[in-house]
Amino acid sequence: MIDITEGDQNLSTEREGWTSDQPTNALIERDSALYYHQILSTPCLDEIINAEGPYITTRSGRTLLDFHGNSVHQLGFSHPAVIEAIETQMRSLPYCTRRYTNSPAVELATRLVACAPGELRDHARVLLTPSGSAAVGIALKIARACTGRHKTIAFHDSFHGATLDAASLSGQDLFHRGMGPMLPGVHHVDPPGGLMSAEADIEASVEPIEALLDQHDFAAVIAEPIRATTVRVAPAAFWQRVRAACDRNGTLLIFDEIPTGLGRSGMLWASEHTGVTPDLMVIGKGLGGGIFPQAAVVGRAELNDLGPTPVRELALGHYTHEKSPVGSAAALAVLDTLEHEGLVERSSALGQAWRASYAPRLSALPGVVDVRQVGLMLAVELTDPAHADRVMYESLRQGLSFKVGGGTCLILFPPLNVETALLDRATEILIGAIERAADAT
Numbered sequence: 001m002i003d004i005t006e007g008d009q010n011l012s013t014e015r016e017g018w019t020s021d022q023p024t025n026a027l028i029e030r031d032s033a034l035y036y037h038q039i040l041s042t043p044c045l046d047e048i049i050n051a052e053g054p055y056i057t058t059r060s061g062r063t064l065l066d067f068h069g070n071s072v073h074q075l076g077f078s079h080p081a082v083i084e085a086i087e088t089q090m091r092s093l094p095y096c097t098r099r100y101t102n103s104p105a106v107e108l109a110t111r112l113v114a115c116a117p118g119e120l121r122d123h124a125r126v127l128l129t130p131s132g133s134a135a136v137g138i139a140l141k142i143a144r145a146c147t148g149r150h151k152t153i154a155f156h157d158s159f160h161g162a163t164l165d166a167a168s169l170s171g172q173d174l175f176h177r178g179m180g181p182m183l184p185g186v187h188h189v190d191p192p193g194g195l196m197s198a199e200a201d202i203e204a205s206v207e208p209i210e211a212l213l214d215q216h217d218f219a220a221v222i223a224e225p226i227r228a229t230t231v232r233v234a235p236a237a238f239w240q241r242v243r244a245a246c247d248r249n250g251t252l253l254i255f256d257e258i259p260t261g262l263g264r265s266g267m268l269w270a271s272e273h274t275g276v277t278p279d280l281m282v283i284g285k286g287l288g289g290g291i292f293p294q295a296a297v298v299g300r301a302e303l304n305d306l307g308p309t310p311v312r313e314l315a316l317g318h319y320t321h322e323k324s325p326v327g328s329a330a331a332l333a334v335l336d337t338l339e340h341e342g343l344v345e346r347s348s349a350l351g352q353a354w355r356a357s358y359a360p361r362l363s364a365l366p367g368v369v370d371v372r373q374v375g376l377m378l379a380v381e382l383t384d385p386a387h388a389d390r391v392m393y394e395s396l397r398q399g400l401s402f403k404v405g406g407g408t409c410l411i412l413f414p415p416l417n418v419e420t421a422l423l424d425r426a427t428e429i430l431i432g433a434i435e436r437a438a439d440a441t
C-alpha cells in the first residue's frame, strides 16, 4: 500500500505518461541515476530553469503558476528584497565562526521575540537552525531537558521532518519504514477531525489526549496548529482543552509552524487561530525567503533555566551553520517585506474573497466533498485519490502546480502577494481540471 498522506509519489499511471517526449528526459534520467531515489520526489517531472514571483519555468518552455512551492514562497520566488539582503550580507560577512556572534543574527532573534505569538511576545528565547527538522529536534530536546521526561504525543498522519527524531514524531509509516526502532515514547493519537461543531466531537478527539497527559509523565505534545497538508482546522475549544491538560501535567505544547507560519494562515502565526500560546514553536521554510535554508525555535524564555537539566547547561544545536549572517539577513528581509507590503492582512483578505467567489462553484463540482480556506491555505477535497491524481496532472498540463495532500486534498498555497487575476486564473484551471478529470473516469 502506497502512503500518499504527505504528497503524490510520482508512481501513478498519469506520471508514467508524463515524460514521453520531453527534451529534458536525458537530464531527468541522469538525476535518477545519480541521486538516491526518494519516493516523494524522484523521478523528477522536468528541469526548472527559472523561479520568479508565483512562476516556475521549465527548460522545455512550460511556465507554471507554482502554488506548491514546498510552502517556502510566502513572498514568491526570487523576491528582490531578499536577494538584495543576501547579496549585501554575503559581501560583508558571509559566515560566523562558533564562539562569535553577528549583528544580523542578534537582530533576527530580537525581531522573532518581538513578533512571537501570545504570551511569548517579548518573553521568548530563540535558537536558529539550518532546517525545520533540526528545529523540531531541538524543541524536543528542550522539552526533555526541562521536564526530565521523554514521552511525547503526536498525531497519526502528521509530518514533522525526515531526520530520525523528527520522523519518529511524524505519524506516517512512510517515514518509519525500514528504519528499525524509532525514538521511544512517542504516542500517536488520532488527529482532531475537521471543523468540529458539536461538543461531542471535541470531546471524542480530546479525551484520549487528556487521558495520556493525565498519566503525568509526558514531556511534550507536538502538532501543527493547522495541518498544512489537508487544511483541516480544529476549533479553539479543542486546543484550549489540550493546553489546559498540558498545564496541569507540566507538559510542554510545541506548535510546528514550519509550513503555516509567516502569514500563510492570514495571521502571522497559525497558532493565533487556536486561542492558545505554545511553550515552543518551530518555524522554517519561508523564513529564508525561499532562497536560504533557515529555521528557528522560539520558546518561553524561562525554559533556559528550568528543570532537572537546565537548557543553559546543554549543547542543543551545535550546528555548523547555526547563526548564519546570510540566513538571518534573508529572514529579516522576509519579516520586513511581510510588514511593509501588508502581506499578512492581504493573505487573510484575499483568502476570504477567494472563498466567497469560488467555494459555491467548487463545491458543486463532481467528486468535491469539501472546500476549505484559512488565509491563503486553500483546499479542495475530493472523494477519490485517482480523481485527485488526474486533476493534478491535468492542472500541470494547463499551467498550475499544487500539492495533493492526504491523497484527496488539492492544496493550493499561492504566494501572499499573488495578483488577484492570477489567483482567479489558477482557480479556473482547477475547476476545468476537476470537471475534465471526472469525465475521464
Ligand SMILES: Cc1ncc(COP(=O)(O)O)c(C=O)c1O
Pocket: 131, 132, 133, 134, 136, 159, 160, 161, 162, 224, 228, 256, 258, 259, 284, 285, 295
Ligand atoms: C509540518 C512540517 N514540519 C517539519 C518539516 C521539516 O522541515 P525541513 O524540510 O526544513 O527539515 C516540514 C517540511 O515539509 C513540515 O511540513
